[in-house]
Amino acid sequence: MSHNGESGDIRHGARGDGVVPYGDDDVRRYRALGLWNRTSLPAEIDAALAGHGDRPAVVTHTARWSYRELRDQVRTFASGVLAATALRPGDAVMFQMGNVEDTVVSYLGALTAGLRPVCTLPQHGAREVGLLARHIGAAGLFTQTDFGKGQLPDIARALLADGTVTSVVEARGHAVDGATGYDAVMAAGRDAGWGPVAAEHNGIALFQLSGGTTGLPKVAPRQHEEYVYNAKAWAHALGWGPDTVALYPLPLMHNAGIALALQPVLFAGGTLVLAPSADTHTLLDLIEAERPTTLPLVPPALAIRLLEEPRTRTVDLSTIRDFIVGGQRLAVEVAARLHRELGIAVRQMFGMAEGMFTLTPADAGEYARYHTVGQPICALDEIRIVDPATNEEILDDTVGELCVRGPYTIRGYYRAPEHNQRAFTADGFYRTGDLCRRHVIDGQTMYSIDGRIKDVINRxxxxxxxxxxxxxxxxxxxxxxxxxxxxxxxxxxxxxxxxxxxxxxxxxxxxxxxxxxxxxxxxxxxxxxxxxxxxxxxxxxxxxxxxxxxxxxxxxxxxxxxxxxxxxxxxxxxxx
Structure with missing residues (x-):
């Protein structure tokens, strides 16, 4: 397995901004090969929005916007959030918003304004959001008043009251004293007009969360060049283009929603259909209405619910070219039933907030589709499988811990030097904690995820x-x-x-x-x-x-x- 050619323990090399940097040799190599291109994430997004005009970009249950319309909304929000609030470029902002068009605009607009989104979920509680906000040093919170049972305004009030955040932008309602309304942000943006904000291409673009949020949060600082490449590599691996219609039913403000769905769809010029929930009937309604070509992430539990729903057998699924299961291991029998009963030839993926994605190839046979998560989406992705007890690399067809490194996998968590000593090797491989096995199938190397180290019962x-x-x-x-x-x-x-x-x-x-x-x-x-x-x-x-x-x-x-x-x-x- 290759190494980065640099001596020393890179885990000690966190910059003043709390980020463990990529090694200089790696950066030069990634740029020389065209994987990184010295361009910021918001600049890449703006170019994508400008490049597809009146093609449909985003569909939600209450909006349908073209690329031109989405670009106007994003630029207006970006100007408005700087004009109507105390937030300034470089500030981190928490998110508690569901799958609505306001979330798409707020996320893309925050990036365009030079803010750094923190991809928290609306299901997180006040303690979790507060813990994360203090760890990162977030200044703001974007929230959705009408989400769920209306519980999010209470969290916003609590974070404002204790000084955890100083600015709140409130979408789809007005319930928080001291908050700035989403409509007020947009009005301020229209008054201020558009003025681009420069973003450094080698800084932090946003923050993603890894695992639980108890104790010290594990926060993945995603940087501009690598996160752009992450999304483009995913779109390329799937062959996405302007005819792609991706249906996404899981929370958008999560690494999967951003890096598997929103950003790769926009870079490919396709259409994102954002489901309000993973309710089975809602999904089937959207499949009938929007004729998606791909479902880029389907948890096994959702796949099982679709199998169990009698109506699924009456819906035309023929436009779905890629039905990609991930998040947890898919039972072989469920994969077989999807093919036998619904005509769906599943593909499987494996991914993480820290970076690495794998995918079963489009031409993979049944055994690889049912038993593996395929292979990394980039030739420069590196995988080691080691004995967790000795750290020695192990043979094919033997279970060990999956360790990964590559052009879009972080080299350390944010402001977490002690945890990084355990979670990363001295030469920058991330120790995932997943049990993995390497297979050679029809001459190709594939990987299966055989559980978590902590998912082993010690009897x-x-x-x-x-x-x-x-x-x-x-x-x-x-x-x-x-x-x-x-x-x-x-x-x-x-x-x-x-x-x-x-x-x-x-x-x-x-x-x-x-x-x-x-x-x-x-x-x-x-x-x-x-x-x-x-x-x-x-x-x-x-x-x-x-x-x-x-x-x-x-x-x-x-x-x-x-x-x-x-x-x-x-x-x-x-x-x-």
Whole structure:
């Protein structure tokens, strides 16, 4: 595997702005090869908006804008936010907005004004947003008053009251005293007129979040040149162009929404159809109305819901060339059913806020599509698979930790020197914490993601890889979805608990019947789940993944209740 040719531990090299820089040799190489082009992200976006005129750019449930119209909106917002608020170029701004056109304009307008968006989600609470804002030093918050049940104004008030932020821009309503309305920003922009703001191409463009937000936030500072290339490389890998219509149902203000959907679509001159939610009927309505050519990210849970919805079989899906599943491992049987029942030949992807994207090639065979996440989208992406205990590189077809480096993968988290010592190697590879395996299929190198290091259940001295067992559980015809989590045990440390969603009309599995099914498939006895919980739905994270954290908390709470119930009668009957 190649190295950057520079000596020393780059993790100690954070600049004064809190960013661990790319090595000088890497920067020269990326620019010489044309991957980086010394242009800022807002300049690239403005050029894309200028280049496609009256072609449709963005469709939401309340707007349909051409590239020309979107450019006018973005420039007006950019001028207005600097005229109507105290925000200035270089300031970071938090986001709590849903999938509406105001979010598209606010994000692109913030970049154009020289602000640095922080891609937080509307589902984040006041504590999480406040923690992140203080860590980054954010000055502003852009919020959407009518999102969900109207909970976001309370968060904005709290952050203003304690001085965490000093400026709030409020879209789609007026509920926060001291906030500047979105309409007022646009009016100020029209009065001020357009004046471009220069942006340094080698600085921070925006911030993306990685993982949880408890304790010290893990914040990925994405820089102008690399983030432009990230989006362009994704669009190129998929062959996107002006005829592309991408339907995106997940939260826009997330790395997936920005780097897999909005920016690559705009750079390709295509159309982004932004769904207000991942509701199945809403998606089917949009497929019928907008005839998308691609769904650039579909979590497995959403794919399963589409399979379970009878109406899906009545909708014409023939325009969908790429149905890309990612976020969590897709069960082979679900992939097979999508093809068999809906005529969808899935592709899989793997990505992260830190950078690296992989994708199964368009010409990949069924085995690669069903069992792998393909290969990196750039020839200069570098992958190591190492033994987590020894850090030694391991052989093909052996599971180890995925470590990545490349022209759009960060070299360190923002203002996190201690965490960077653990999360990055001395020569700049990001240690993802994902368990990975390298395969050679039809002469091509492909990769599979076989779980998380922390998704290994430690039962005494034995280790159980959750995704291995989940995939085998899903071969049972009565099981619609499965999640295996660790439950605490006083003797062994952890035991396996299987959460199941049964197919309609199927008999619920028990520990015994599930063990019978798994044993018939050669599963070792120590890997068999020792508890089964049946649910109608699984809790999902903010981006549509099954939340194993919530399931672990659920089983821990259930066990505590059972322990209290077992102790209480004994105390009641004890002699006084």
């Amino acid at each position: 005494g001295v034995e280790k159980i890889h959750a995704e291995e067992i989940e995939e085998l559980i899903l071969t049972h015809p009565g099981v619609a979805n499965a999640a295996l989590v660790a439950m605490p045990d006083a003797v062994l440390g952890e035991r396996a608990c299987a959460y199941l969603i049964m197919e309609p009309g199927a008999t619920a599995l028990t520990v015994a019947t599930l063990a019978e099914h798994l044993s018939a498939r050669g599963v070792a006895k120590y890997k068999l789940p020792e508890r089964v919980e049946i649910r109608e739905r699984f809790p999902l994270s903010n981006v549509g993944k099954v939340s194993k954290k919530a399931l672990r908390e659920d089983i821990e709470a259930t066990l505590r209740c059972e322990q209290r119930a077992a102790v209480q009668p004994a105390r009641t009957g004890a002699p006084q």
